[in-house]
Structures are given as structure tokens and as C-alpha cells.
Amino acid sequence: MNKPEPRTYVIAAVIVIVSVILLVRLFFLQVLSDEYEVSALNNSQRHIIQYPPRGIIYDRDSIILVSNKAGYDLMVIPQQVKIIDSLRLANALGIDKESFRERLAEASFYSRFQPSIFYKMLSAEEYAGIQEILYDYEGFYVQPRVMRQYADEVGAHFMGDIGEVNDNVIAADAYYRMGDYAGVNGIEKYYEKSLRGKKGVKIFLVDAHNRIKESYKDGKFDTLPEAGKSLVSSIDIDLQEYGERLFVNKIGGLVAIEPETGEILALVSSPGYDPNLLVGRNRGYFYDSLLNAPNKPLFNRAINSAYPPGSTFKVVQAVIGLDENLISTSTSIPCNKYWVNCHNHPPATSVTKAVQFSCNPYFYEVFRRMVQRGYEKSIFRDSPIGLDMWKEKVVLFGFDQSLDIGLPSVSSGQIPGSDYYDALYGQYRWAFSTIYSLSIGQGEILATPLQLAHFAAIIANHGYYYTPHVVKSVGEEGKEAKYRKKYILPFKSEVYPPIVEGMKNAVNAPHGTAGLARVKDVTVCGKTGTAQNPHGEDHSIFMAFAPMENPKIAIAVYVENAGYGGTWAAPIAGLMIEKYLTDTITNKWGEERILNANLIPETADEKED
Amino acid sequence: MxxxxxxxxxxxxxxxxxxxxxxxxxxxxxxxxxxxxxxxxxxxxxxxxxxxxxxxxxxxxxxxxxxxxxxxxxxxxxxxxxxxxxxxxxxxxxxxxxxxxxxxxxxxxxxxxxxxxxxxxxxxxxxxxxxxxxxxxxxxxxxxxxxxxxxxxxxxxxxxxxxxxxxxxxxxxxxxxxxxxxKSTYLFIALAAVLLFVLSVLISPGWVLAGSAFVLLALYWLNEHDNKGFFVALIVATGIVVVLFLLKQREILNLGFGWIVTIAVLVTLLSLLPGMLRARRNTALVLSAILLGTFVYINTLDYVYYNVLQSHQRxxxxxxxxxxxxxxxxxxxxxxxxxxxxxxxxxxxxxxxxxxxxxxxxxxxxxxxxxxxxxxxxxxxxxxxxxxxxxxxxxxxxxxxxxxxxxxxxxxxxxxxxxxxxxxxxxxxxxxxxxxxxxxxxxxxxxxxxxxxxxxxxxxxxxxxxxxxxxxxx
Structure with a gap:
């Protein structure tokens, strides 16, 4: 043997010390500290999400529009699956054996231990069908979900729908998990945060095989789901239903507003669709077919179809002209058809008569005075100044604005300013003569039915408004503050009466343009319009409010490819007004005429000049 | 068999x-x-x-x-x-x-x-x-x-x-x-190197250098029992540190903390040299060499750590x-x-x-x-x-x-x-x-x-x- 070498002991000592350090550390980690034990519990818990019922949506008279029904996702944990008779379960689900295998393989591919959806959104009846046999299939269980249920087949556009969240939504909001549902359109989307409530969770302990053993700490850390808030919509569902009925076989939209509150009473877009189609398992299929259907039923024309408002826009010109003292109530302008054409009508000896007869040369002249103010000698330098002063006033009515009415993606329409024409023609290379068609609401002006209805409401109110809205009340909180705020336009109050008078005569006097909008015993004030359509027949436009003395409803109607505004849009507005104010229809002939009309271009056999 | x-x-x-x-x-x-x-x-x-x-x-x-x-x-x-x-x-x-x-x-x-x-x-x-x-x-x-x-x-x-x-x-x-x-010296050097590395990542190279300089000064004192020399050295070192700091504040000579301390201690140790040579002792020289070595090592380390090592290794x-x-x-x-x-x-x-x-x-x-x-x-x-x-x-x-x-x-x-x-x-x-x-x-x-x-x-x-x-x- 060697003589003892001291370094041997150093080395041995180091080994012993390191071993002791490891042991001490293990002792601390495993025996003394329970920090890691708690963490391990987190790792081996299973959180079962409790989905809250989504908020219910009522109409303005507390009729349920949208409620919930239970849906069931059939979940699978592949690792636990012991299949005895796959054909039996496949048959119960109505799928073939091949599809059954594929679904199982897909779930296994995602994870052997984590649950994934095997079959989406079984209805209560379908669930009942498989419930009794599900006990024989270890590894399968059912996760209840909330599905929407619509009382009626109307109102799909403003109510919107819910759909499975995509990756972007999940990335933007930590609330959502794969497979959750959220509003994708309409009120469902805009009020998602109010409607969705709060998910609850039940925590269970799982064993090494990921099977539920027991409730974690007797449910001490479980949370109950909080139901979503109910919404009261401002929509009158009867009026809505009637509006959609009148629009059968027509393309277009209408918006009706209660002027004194800004509440939207009806919001029709045609063609529409049955909202129940977009519920449950077949949502994807129907969504695609609606997306590709002719005339775009998913497109919400009431808030998104922007067309030149035509002669309805003359009312805007009249208000601004009077306010700026460019005309007085008694200004008479000859119907000189040299610059713009006109129909034959008695002379427009006042602004009231000009509105009543819808005289083109009159408003051509009014707009000329607005645009050519004479601040600059050159009309090329003068016109931009005048146009921008004009636009500044026009946008006060909500034109060129996306109105925050409680629906997502509301179109802003368009009011061109000098920057628009500078971009189009170049600076100082355009003047009044280039843009005069704006005077009669043609050309580059675009407005939606919503904007025109809002404008009609402002005129009805003689200059004030509340921002239009589709939801009157959210949960217990009532109406949102932004819809309780009254706005008063900075125009002189005396500008409104002569214009309202003109609109009254347009409907009720012998030489008016909108006789078909008359309602028995009700003074309707209205203005027709015709949007020139380069692609086909002009669009028929009408805006109105009634009764004149104490306006309860303001309305704008667009009927696409239907020709002159007085012919189709005006009578629809009349019927809507009568329906809303009296709940009866006396003008049976007019109602029949509208209901029977088919104005969809391809199949149209009835056209007006 | x-x-x-x-x-x-x-x-x-x-x-x-x-x-x-x-x-x-x-x-x-x-x-x-x-x-x-x-x-x-x-x-x-x-x-x-x-x-x-x-x-x-x-x-x-x-x-x-x-x-x-x-x-x-x-x-x-x-x-x-x-x-x-x-x-x-x-x-x-x-x-x-x-x-x-x-x-x-x-x-x-x-x-x-x-x-x-x-x-x-x-x-x-x-x-x-x-x-x-x-x-x-x-x-x-x-x-x-x-x-x-x-x-x-x-x-x-x-x-x-x-x-x-x-x-x-x-x-x-x-x-x-x-x-x-x-030779166990090598092992000590290796261990010291590891220690210096860990410390300079944990604290900062400047402080580690300052600390090393202080330890070396203490070693000198322990080794030489030269109270007078040590305190003179300490005062000299402090003086140099103060001067360099003032220069740094006036932005005349912008030296890092590690540099300042190293220079101060180095100058001090070297100032002790003549006395030591007379006594035929080389402690100050050896310590100066160690300090210089440490200085070079830590700065190299700093460079290697941030420029050679990959971020996942860091x-x-x-x-x-x-x-x-x-x-x-x-x-x-x-x-x-x-x-x-x-x-x-x-x-x-x-x-x-x-x-x-x-x-x-x-x-x-x-x-x-x-x-x-x-x-x-x-x-x-x-x-x-x-x-x-x-x-x-x-x-x-x-x-x-x-x-x-x-x-x-x-x-x-x-x-x-x-x-x-x-x-x-x-x-x-x-x-x-x-x-x-x-x-x-x-x-x-x-x-x-x-x-x-x-x-x-x-x-x-x-x-x-x-x-x-x-x-x-x-």
C-alpha cells in the first residue's frame, strides 16, 4: 500500500461535502418546503369551465328577441378511450365509422391527455339521444355550452350572431380560450363584454391518469359563473317585422328613429336571413352560403350602403342657406333649366315651395352662393374656401361620420371637401362648375339610410338630437351616458319651420312629390330623393318624420334599383309610419301594392320611369 | 482455470x-x-x-x-x-x-x-x-x-x-x-478565477476589482506588519481615488470605477516598493502583479461574457x-x-x-x-x-x-x-x-x-x- 497521501483526503472530503450539500438541498426542497407541493397541485388539477348564460336581448316592449339554449360539446380524452363498439356511438351521432376514426385521430394528434372537442354543439335532443349510451364509452364526456336561440326570424342584422373565437381574438383578450364563443356581429359583437358575463371554474384533482378524483378543497376555490347582462333593445319588433315584410323581394334598407330620444325603432336590411341559421354546428356551412348568396344578405344595408342621397339633400342645403343668410324664407329663384334640368312645377317663390317642388335650379343657386363667397377673385381659389365652410356645417348632421349607434362597423358615408377635389383634379384646378351636382345631393356625396334617418330626426326636432342607438338599457344600469347626452346644432331656430312646411307640402299638397307617403289623419313631412345609379335603375330614396306637430318617428328608406323616390320608398315610409303610430293599416291598397312588388332587378317585371 | x-x-x-x-x-x-x-x-x-x-x-x-x-x-x-x-x-x-x-x-x-x-x-x-x-x-x-x-x-x-x-x-x-x-497554487488560481467570475456577474466588475484591491492591501498589511506604511498607503490610495473621481465629475478624465480603484491601489503598492527593496522583500511587487493580473482577467471576462458567450448561455x-x-x-x-x-x-x-x-x-x-x-x-x-x-x-x-x-x-x-x-x-x-x-x-x-x-x-x-x-x- 502507498503511504497516506493528504490530497486523497481533500478529494474525498470534497465529495462528501458536495453530497451533503445535495442532500440538504433535497431535504429543504422535499421535506421542509411545501411551496413546490402546492405548485404540483396546480399542475395536476383539472379546471372545468362553467359557461355563464349569455345576456338576453329584449325589444323595447320587453319581448324576448334572443335567449339561450343549451348546447353540448362531446369531448374526448384519447388516452382514456376504451372503445367497445365504435359503430354504436357513431350511429348515435349520425356519422360514419370512418369519420369517427378521423375525429379520434385528430384529437390524439392534439394531445393524448388533454380533452379536445370530438363533436361540436349537440342540441339538447341530440344529447338526450347519446346520453344513455355514453356511459359505456370511457374517455368521452359532455361539456355544456351556451347556444343562442332567436324567438323570430327577423332582426338578424342588428342582433348579430356569435361564433367561435379565432386566434386573433384569443391573442387580444386573455378571457377567451380555444372553443369559446363571442359576438361576431351586430349587438352581439358591440355589447360582447356586457353580454358574455364571467366564466366560472370548478377545480378537480386528477390522478396520474388524468382522471377526476375529487373536488379540490371541497370547492373552496371554485368560482360561480356570472350571467351576462341583459339588454333592452330600442327596436320595436313588430315594426321591424313589418318593415322586413314590406321589403320582401326588394333590395335596400330602412332606419326608423324616435326623434326625441334617438332610439332606433327599426333597422331593416333586405335581403335578410333567418338568424337561427347561424346557430350551432352548421353555422359554418350556412355562413358560407349566405356569404356567397346573390344580393349579399349578410351586408347590413341600413348602416353600410352609402349612396348619393339625391334630392333629400336639398333639405340640408336649405338649412345652411337660411342660416348663413344666403337666402331668406321668401327668396324666389326662377327655375332656369340651363345648368340643371328640372321637372315642370309651379314657380318656387320661397324656400318652402322649393322644398315642396324639389326644384333643382333653386338649390343649384343656393349652393352656388355658398361655394362662391367672393373671398377671392379667382373662382378657382374662392370655391375651395366656400366648399370647406359648407362641409363644416354639413358634417354637423352626422354626414361623413361613423355614428356610434351600438353596432360595429357603421359606414361614415362621404362629404367631399376641398382636399377631395384637390386630390382628384389638382389644387386650384376645379371650381363650383365642377362640383355643382352636390347641390342636389348627387355626385360625390354618399349617405346611408341611418344618416338620412338621423338627419330627418334632427329636422323633426328643429335642431337637436340624441345619438341614435339600438340598445336602450344595459343590465341594471339603464341607458348608457353617451346616449343620454343632448346635442343642439348651432343653427338659428327660425330656419326650421319653413323647411318643415315644405316637407309637409311635399307629402300632403297637390303638387308635392311624395303623395304616396300620405297617412290618414297624420301629417307626414317628407322629402323624396333619387340616387343616380350608373349600374342600372336609380335607387329610390325617401326620408320623413311624423306627426309634424309632435314627431314620434323619423324614417329613411332606400329601395335599390326602384327608380324615383316618390314611387316606392315614400309609400313604404308611409306604411311604416302608420303602423308605428296607429298600429293599423288603413291604406290596404298601398300595402298590397308594396307587398306584391318584386323590385329585384334580375326578375323584375314591374319598373317605373 | x-x-x-x-x-x-x-x-x-x-x-x-x-x-x-x-x-x-x-x-x-x-x-x-x-x-x-x-x-x-x-x-x-x-x-x-x-x-x-x-x-x-x-x-x-x-x-x-x-x-x-x-x-x-x-x-x-x-x-x-x-x-x-x-x-x-x-x-x-x-x-x-x-x-x-x-x-x-x-x-x-x-x-x-x-x-x-x-x-x-x-x-x-x-x-x-x-x-x-x-x-x-x-x-x-x-x-x-x-x-x-x-x-x-x-x-x-x-x-x-x-x-x-x-x-x-x-x-x-x-x-x-x-x-x-x-502545484496547488494552480488550483487556487483556478478557484479564484471562478470566484471572481461569479462575483463579477453577481455584483459588477468594478466592485469586484475594488474588493480585490482592498483584499490585496489587507494582505500586505498582514504580511508585513508595517502599520505606518500601510496607513500612509491607505491615505495615498484614498487621495488618488478622490482626485480621479473629481476628474471624472468634471469630465476631464472619464475613468470607470474599476480603473480608478486599480490605479489607486497600484500606485500605492508601487510607492511602497523602495522601502521594501531596502528591506529585501518583494511582497508589494507580487501583490501588484496579482492586482494587474486580476484587472486584466476581469476585463477580459467582461468582454468574453458579453461578446463571446451566446445569450442563452448567459x-x-x-x-x-x-x-x-x-x-x-x-x-x-x-x-x-x-x-x-x-x-x-x-x-x-x-x-x-x-x-x-x-x-x-x-x-x-x-x-x-x-x-x-x-x-x-x-x-x-x-x-x-x-x-x-x-x-x-x-x-x-x-x-x-x-x-x-x-x-x-x-x-x-x-x-x-x-x-x-x-x-x-x-x-x-x-x-x-x-x-x-x-x-x-x-x-x-x-x-x-x-x-x-x-x-x-x-x-x-x-x-x-x-x-x-x-x-x-x-
């Missing part, structure tokens, strides 16, 4: 017993960590545990082979075998397969094979052969350098394979050199030193591993009952993090037993090494001890958060055939040499 019986009697059955216990526990852990549920059989063909079993079987055949070979073979062919393994390390760079970013595997059908694992054995043999050479003396710098050449060649090859962890293992052989007479170091707490990022492995081990408690959850290691919470659970399975399923009792078994094995191997008559056998024995020790400390330390995550296997435990076979071979060559110890005379 007579010789055979003789050898069997001389074999150290104690070591073999410990080895077998470790191997059995290791194999069961691999089975447990890849077990997916009741349906899985322990003898499932193609499963990890069965693949490992094949390697274990092959390793046992290898053991028999080792005992059939004449023990002189290992010393006689040490350099040849070393040369061959270096060639295979070169070959793997050319023909190897890249796994997890490291090109260190040969692939033969279903089995993969890592020559770096075997390089440890043959480097150890070559080192033993070198140290046994006639008149070889580790106290001579030249001879020490030769030893380092033997060690550093495989290190370089393995670093080229991008497998830094396996390369680091070879530095454990410094323990062998220490045992065989290398992250691992900083995470181990507790500077970064990021349980979902770089610290994920370690945190999950600590959770798994911690949740085992005193007696564990029972075989196959671990929840953490089952559901893929712990990554690499059957290879580098195999220790988690033991910690979770067998608790402190099981994990402690494994640590104790390893410690027992190492101490026993030291005893065996010390009883060798041949220096070759002793050196080789210490090589086995050092490398096993390094693997065990780093691997277990890593799973409980004491060491940075360096991907090296736990001997006899981690899933991986070449690792198991290499460690077995490594150990049994020594047992073979040990069984023959009585036949060799110095």
Missing part, C-alpha cells in the same frame, strides 16, 4: 453491487418516465425502457469482454485507443447527425451512438499512460502542459460539435492532476446565480423539475404515480432530468438513497484507487472518480436548481445507450485493473 478463479476473487464485488443497484433504479426510472398509462407494459417492444434494456445487455457483454482481455492491454494500447477516439470525434463532425443543435451522433439504424461519451474513457487511459511515463513530474510546467494537451484535444473537438456540456466534463480531470502532484448562468427569475422562460425546465422533486415529499408518490413527470411538465424527463422521476415518485428517501449510493461508489473508488500498486491504475481510477463526480454533481445540482442547466447525463440513469455503455465500460476497466493489482509490482 486457476487464474480465472483468482480474478473472480479479486474483483471488488462491493462496487459491482452498488453499480447494479444504480443500474436497476435507473432503468425503472426510465420505464416510469416514459410510461403513459395502465395499458403500457413494462416490456413493450420498441419502448424506451426496452431499447435501454438492449443497451444494458450489450454493456454486460462488454463487461465480460473487458475481463477476458489482458489488463496490460489498456496501458499498452492507451495512446492508440486515444488516437482512434480522436479520429472518431473528427469523423462525427463530418458524417455525424445533428440532434438538438449538436453534431455529435453517429446513426446506425435505430440506434444512435455518441463518440464523446467514449472519449472520456480513452482520454483517461492516455492521461494515465502519460503520467506513468519515466520521470514524469507534474510540478514541471512542461509536463503539466503535456497533460493539458491530452485533455484539451478532445475538448476542442467536442466544442466544435457544439456540445459544450460534454466538453466541460473533461476539466474534471484536473482533480486527477491535483492528486498526482500538480441566461443559464444568470438564472443559476439567481439574477433572473423567469419560470416560464429559461427557468422553465428547472422550475418544473423543482416542482416535480419538491412534490415528492418525504416518501414520494409511489412508483408510476408521479403526476409531474408523467404529463410532460418536465422536459427531457428520461434523459437529463431523469432525477426528477426519482425525486417525485420516491421522495426524499429515494433521492437521498441515490445520492448516498453515488457518494458511496465514489468514496469506494477512491479507496480502490489508493490501493493500487501501479500508478497507471491509480491515475485511471481517479479519472473515473473525477468524471463521475462531475456528472453527478452537475446533473443532480441542475435538477434542484444549484447548478446551471448543462445537458450532461446522470451516469447509469439517463436514457441513452452510448451513455450507459460508456460509463459501464469506464467503470469496469478500472475494476479489471483493480482485480489485477496484485500481479503488478512497482
Amino acid at each position: 486457476r487464474k480465472r478463479i483468482n480474478i473472480l476473487k479479486q474483483i471488488d464485488w462491493f462496487t459491482i453491487g452498488v453499480f447494479l443497484m444504480l443500474a436497476v433504479i435507473g432503468w425503472l426510472s426510465i420505464f416510469s418516465s416514459s410510461w403513459e398509462g395502465i395499458g403500457d407494459s413494462m416490456f413493450e417492444p420498441g419502448s424506451r425502457q426496452m431499447k435501454q434494456a438492449v443497451w444494458v445487455g450489450l454493456s454486460f457483454l462488454m463487461i465480460i469482454l473487458v475481463f477476458l482481455i489482458d489488463s496490460k492491454f489498456f496501458s499498452a494500447f492507451a495512446y492508440v485507443l486515444y488516437g482512434l477516439v480522436i479520429l472518431s470525434l473528427v469523423a462525427v463532425l463530418v458524417f455525424g447527425k445533428e440532434v438538438n443543435g449538436a453534431r455529435s451522433w453517429f446513426e446506425l439504424g435505430n440506434f444512435r451512438f455518441q463518440p464523446a461519451e467514449f472519449a472520456k474513457i480513452f482520454t483517461s487511459l492516455a492521461l494515465a499512460q502519460l503520467l506513468t511515463s519515466f520521470q514524469f513530474d507534474l510540478k514541471k510546467i512542461k509536463h503539466l502542459l503535456w497533460a493539458f494537451v491530452i485533455i484539451l484535444i478532445p475538448v476542442a473537438m467536442i466544442i466544435l460539435q457544439n456540445d459544450t456540456g460534454s466538453a466541460l466534463v473533461f476539466f474534471a480531470l484536473v482533480i486527477v492532476l491535483y492528486r498526482e502532484g500538480m 441566461d443559464r448562468i444568470e438564472h443559476t446565480l439567481g439574477l433572473k427569475d423567469d419560470p416560464l422562460g429559461i427557468g422553465y425546465n428547472v422550475n418544473q423539475s423543482k416542482i416535480a422533486i419538491g412534490s415528492g415529499g418525504f416518501s414520494g408518490k409511489g412508483f408510476l404515480q408521479g403526476t409531474q413527470t408523467k404529463f410532460d411538465f418536465v422536459p427531457e424527463q428520461s434523459t437529463d432530468f431523469i432525477f426528477c422521476t426519482i425525486g417525485e415518485e420516491f421522495g426524499f428517501l429515494g433521492a437521498g438513497l441515490v445520492v448516498l449510493l453515488f457518494a458511496t461508489l465514489l468514496v469506494r473508488l477512491i479507496m480502490l484507487a489508493e490501493r493500487q500498486r501501479s500508478k497507471f491504475s491509480r491515475v485511471y481510477g481517479y479519472a473515473v472518480v473525477s468524471i463521475l463526480f462531475f456528472h453527478i454533481t452537475i446533473n443532480i445540482g441542475m435538477t434542484i436548481g444549484l447548478m446551471p442547466v448543462i445537458g450532461i447525463p446522470l451516469p447509469f440513469f439517463s436514457y441513452g445507450g452510448s451513455s450507459f455503455m460508456a460509463f459501464t465500460l469506464f467503470l469496469f476497466i478500472f475494476l479489471r485493473l483493480d482485480a489485477n493489482r496484485l500481479e503488478i509490482f512497482r
Whole structure:
């Protein structure tokens, strides 16, 4: 043997010390500290999400529009699956054996231990069908979900729908998990945060095989789901239903507003669709077919179809002209058809008569005075100044604005300013003569039915408004503050009466343009319009409010490819007004005429000049 | 026949017993960590545990082979075998397969094979052969350098394979050199270097320099008992520091904190020189040299740390030193591993009952993090037993090494001890958060055939040499 070498002991000592350090550390980690034990519990818990019922949506008279029904996702944990008779379960689900295998393989591919959806959104009846046999299939269980249920087949556009969240939504909001549902359109989307409530969770302990053993700490850390808030919509569902009925076989939209509150009473877009189609398992299929259907039923024309408002826009010109003292109530302008054409009508000896007869040369002249103010000698330098002063006033009515009415993606329409024409023609290379068609609401002006209805409401109110809205009340909180705020336009109050008078005569006097909008015993004030359509027949436009003395409803109607505004849009507005104010229809002939009309271009056999 | 019986009697059955216990526990852990549920059989063909079993079987055949070979073979062919393994390390760079970013595997059908694992054995043999050479003396710098050449060649090859962890293992052989007479000064320098590195990452290079300067001044005082000189020096140093700081504030001479302190202490030490020379003492000179060396070292380190190391390597170091707490990022492995081990408690959850290691919470659970399975399923009792078994094995191997008559056998024995020790400390330390995550296997435990076979071979060559110890005379 060697003589003892001291370094041997150093080395041995180091080994012993390191071993002791490891042991001490293990002792601390495993025996003394329970920090890691708690963490391990987190790792081996299973959180079962409790989905809250989504908020219910009522109409303005507390009729349920949208409620919930239970849906069931059939979940699978592949690792636990012991299949005895796959054909039996496949048959119960109505799928073939091949599809059954594929679904199982897909779930296994995602994870052997984590649950994934095997079959989406079984209805209560379908669930009942498989419930009794599900006990024989270890590894399968059912996760209840909330599905929407619509009382009626109307109102799909403003109510919107819910759909499975995509990756972007999940990335933007930590609330959502794969497979959750959220509003994708309409009120469902805009009020998602109010409607969705709060998910609850039940925590269970799982064993090494990921099977539920027991409730974690007797449910001490479980949370109950909080139901979503109910919404009261401002929509009158009867009026809505009637509006959609009148629009059968027509393309277009209408918006009706209660002027004194800004509440939207009806919001029709045609063609529409049955909202129940977009519920449950077949949502994807129907969504695609609606997306590709002719005339775009998913497109919400009431808030998104922007067309030149035509002669309805003359009312805007009249208000601004009077306010700026460019005309007085008694200004008479000859119907000189040299610059713009006109129909034959008695002379427009006042602004009231000009509105009543819808005289083109009159408003051509009014707009000329607005645009050519004479601040600059050159009309090329003068016109931009005048146009921008004009636009500044026009946008006060909500034109060129996306109105925050409680629906997502509301179109802003368009009011061109000098920057628009500078971009189009170049600076100082355009003047009044280039843009005069704006005077009669043609050309580059675009407005939606919503904007025109809002404008009609402002005129009805003689200059004030509340921002239009589709939801009157959210949960217990009532109406949102932004819809309780009254706005008063900075125009002189005396500008409104002569214009309202003109609109009254347009409907009720012998030489008016909108006789078909008359309602028995009700003074309707209205203005027709015709949007020139380069692609086909002009669009028929009408805006109105009634009764004149104490306006309860303001309305704008667009009927696409239907020709002159007085012919189709005006009578629809009349019927809507009568329906809303009296709940009866006396003008049976007019109602029949509208209901029977088919104005969809391809199949149209009835056209007006 | 007579010789055979003789050898069997001389074999150290104690070591073999410990080895077998470790191997059995290791194999069961691999089975447990890849077990997916009741349906899985322990003898499932193609499963990890069965693949490992094949390697274990092959390793046992290898053991028999080792005992059939004449023990002189290992010393006689040490350099040849070393040369061959270096060639295979070169070959793997050319023909190897890249796994997890490291090109260190040969692939033969279903089995993969890592020559770096075997390089440890043959480097150890070559080192033993070198140290046994006639008149070889580790106290001579030249001879020490030769030893380092033997060690550093495989290190370089393995670093080229991008497998830094396996390369680091070879530095454990410094323990062998220490045992065989290398000057302990070198070891102190190495330890000081590590300490300075850790401190300068933990605190800051400037403060570490200041601290070193202060320690050196204190050393001077302790060594020289020159109170007057020391206090004068202290005042001078403080004065210089104040002046340099003022210059820094006026933005005339913008020096870093480390520079200021180093310059101050250096000037002070040098100012003590004349007095010292008169007394024929060189303490101040030596200390100045040390301080300069430290200064250069720390600044180089700072550069290397931020410019040469890759960010994930920095992250691992900083995470181990507790500077970064990021349980979902770089610290994920370690945190999950600590959770798994911690949740085992005193007696564990029972075989196959671990929840953490089952559901893929712990990554690499059957290879580098195999220790988690033991910690979770067998608790402190099981994990402690494994640590104790390893410690027992190492101490026993030291005893065996010390009883060798041949220096070759002793050196080789210490090589086995050092490398096993390094693997065990780093691997277990890593799973409980004491060491940075360096991907090296736990001997006899981690899933991986070449690792198991290499460690077995490594150990049994020594047992073979040990069984023959009585036949060799110095």
C-alpha cells in the first residue's frame, strides 16, 4: 500500500461535502418546503369551465328577441378511450365509422391527455339521444355550452350572431380560450363584454391518469359563473317585422328613429336571413352560403350602403342657406333649366315651395352662393374656401361620420371637401362648375339610410338630437351616458319651420312629390330623393318624420334599383309610419301594392320611369 | 482455470453491487418516465425502457469482454485507443447527425451512438499512460502542459460539435492532476478565477476589482506588519481615488470605477516598493502583479461574457446565480423539475404515480432530468438513497484507487472518480436548481445507450485493473 497521501483526503472530503450539500438541498426542497407541493397541485388539477348564460336581448316592449339554449360539446380524452363498439356511438351521432376514426385521430394528434372537442354543439335532443349510451364509452364526456336561440326570424342584422373565437381574438383578450364563443356581429359583437358575463371554474384533482378524483378543497376555490347582462333593445319588433315584410323581394334598407330620444325603432336590411341559421354546428356551412348568396344578405344595408342621397339633400342645403343668410324664407329663384334640368312645377317663390317642388335650379343657386363667397377673385381659389365652410356645417348632421349607434362597423358615408377635389383634379384646378351636382345631393356625396334617418330626426326636432342607438338599457344600469347626452346644432331656430312646411307640402299638397307617403289623419313631412345609379335603375330614396306637430318617428328608406323616390320608398315610409303610430293599416291598397312588388332587378317585371 | 478463479476473487464485488443497484433504479426510472398509462407494459417492444434494456445487455457483454482481455492491454494500447477516439470525434463532425443543435451522433439504424461519451474513457487511459511515463513530474510546467494537451484535444473537438456540456466534463480531470502532484497554487488560481467570475456577474466588475484591491492591501498589511506604511498607503490610495473621481465629475478624465480603484491601489503598492527593496522583500511587487493580473482577467471576462458567450448561455448562468427569475422562460425546465422533486415529499408518490413527470411538465424527463422521476415518485428517501449510493461508489473508488500498486491504475481510477463526480454533481445540482442547466447525463440513469455503455465500460476497466493489482509490482 502507498503511504497516506493528504490530497486523497481533500478529494474525498470534497465529495462528501458536495453530497451533503445535495442532500440538504433535497431535504429543504422535499421535506421542509411545501411551496413546490402546492405548485404540483396546480399542475395536476383539472379546471372545468362553467359557461355563464349569455345576456338576453329584449325589444323595447320587453319581448324576448334572443335567449339561450343549451348546447353540448362531446369531448374526448384519447388516452382514456376504451372503445367497445365504435359503430354504436357513431350511429348515435349520425356519422360514419370512418369519420369517427378521423375525429379520434385528430384529437390524439392534439394531445393524448388533454380533452379536445370530438363533436361540436349537440342540441339538447341530440344529447338526450347519446346520453344513455355514453356511459359505456370511457374517455368521452359532455361539456355544456351556451347556444343562442332567436324567438323570430327577423332582426338578424342588428342582433348579430356569435361564433367561435379565432386566434386573433384569443391573442387580444386573455378571457377567451380555444372553443369559446363571442359576438361576431351586430349587438352581439358591440355589447360582447356586457353580454358574455364571467366564466366560472370548478377545480378537480386528477390522478396520474388524468382522471377526476375529487373536488379540490371541497370547492373552496371554485368560482360561480356570472350571467351576462341583459339588454333592452330600442327596436320595436313588430315594426321591424313589418318593415322586413314590406321589403320582401326588394333590395335596400330602412332606419326608423324616435326623434326625441334617438332610439332606433327599426333597422331593416333586405335581403335578410333567418338568424337561427347561424346557430350551432352548421353555422359554418350556412355562413358560407349566405356569404356567397346573390344580393349579399349578410351586408347590413341600413348602416353600410352609402349612396348619393339625391334630392333629400336639398333639405340640408336649405338649412345652411337660411342660416348663413344666403337666402331668406321668401327668396324666389326662377327655375332656369340651363345648368340643371328640372321637372315642370309651379314657380318656387320661397324656400318652402322649393322644398315642396324639389326644384333643382333653386338649390343649384343656393349652393352656388355658398361655394362662391367672393373671398377671392379667382373662382378657382374662392370655391375651395366656400366648399370647406359648407362641409363644416354639413358634417354637423352626422354626414361623413361613423355614428356610434351600438353596432360595429357603421359606414361614415362621404362629404367631399376641398382636399377631395384637390386630390382628384389638382389644387386650384376645379371650381363650383365642377362640383355643382352636390347641390342636389348627387355626385360625390354618399349617405346611408341611418344618416338620412338621423338627419330627418334632427329636422323633426328643429335642431337637436340624441345619438341614435339600438340598445336602450344595459343590465341594471339603464341607458348608457353617451346616449343620454343632448346635442343642439348651432343653427338659428327660425330656419326650421319653413323647411318643415315644405316637407309637409311635399307629402300632403297637390303638387308635392311624395303623395304616396300620405297617412290618414297624420301629417307626414317628407322629402323624396333619387340616387343616380350608373349600374342600372336609380335607387329610390325617401326620408320623413311624423306627426309634424309632435314627431314620434323619423324614417329613411332606400329601395335599390326602384327608380324615383316618390314611387316606392315614400309609400313604404308611409306604411311604416302608420303602423308605428296607429298600429293599423288603413291604406290596404298601398300595402298590397308594396307587398306584391318584386323590385329585384334580375326578375323584375314591374319598373317605373 | 486457476487464474480465472483468482480474478473472480479479486474483483471488488462491493462496487459491482452498488453499480447494479444504480443500474436497476435507473432503468425503472426510465420505464416510469416514459410510461403513459395502465395499458403500457413494462416490456413493450420498441419502448424506451426496452431499447435501454438492449443497451444494458450489450454493456454486460462488454463487461465480460473487458475481463477476458489482458489488463496490460489498456496501458499498452492507451495512446492508440486515444488516437482512434480522436479520429472518431473528427469523423462525427463530418458524417455525424445533428440532434438538438449538436453534431455529435453517429446513426446506425435505430440506434444512435455518441463518440464523446467514449472519449472520456480513452482520454483517461492516455492521461494515465502519460503520467506513468519515466520521470514524469507534474510540478514541471512542461509536463503539466503535456497533460493539458491530452485533455484539451478532445475538448476542442467536442466544442466544435457544439456540445459544450460534454466538453466541460473533461476539466474534471484536473482533480486527477491535483492528486498526482500538480502545484496547488494552480488550483487556487483556478478557484479564484471562478470566484471572481461569479462575483463579477453577481455584483459588477468594478466592485469586484475594488474588493480585490482592498483584499490585496489587507494582505500586505498582514504580511508585513508595517502599520505606518500601510496607513500612509491607505491615505495615498484614498487621495488618488478622490482626485480621479473629481476628474471624472468634471469630465476631464472619464475613468470607470474599476480603473480608478486599480490605479489607486497600484500606485500605492508601487510607492511602497523602495522601502521594501531596502528591506529585501518583494511582497508589494507580487501583490501588484496579482492586482494587474486580476484587472486584466476581469476585463477580459467582461468582454468574453458579453461578446463571446451566446445569450442563452448567459441566461443559464444568470438564472443559476439567481439574477433572473423567469419560470416560464429559461427557468422553465428547472422550475418544473423543482416542482416535480419538491412534490415528492418525504416518501414520494409511489412508483408510476408521479403526476409531474408523467404529463410532460418536465422536459427531457428520461434523459437529463431523469432525477426528477426519482425525486417525485420516491421522495426524499429515494433521492437521498441515490445520492448516498453515488457518494458511496465514489468514496469506494477512491479507496480502490489508493490501493493500487501501479500508478497507471491509480491515475485511471481517479479519472473515473473525477468524471463521475462531475456528472453527478452537475446533473443532480441542475435538477434542484444549484447548478446551471448543462445537458450532461446522470451516469447509469439517463436514457441513452452510448451513455450507459460508456460509463459501464469506464467503470469496469478500472475494476479489471483493480482485480489485477496484485500481479503488478512497482
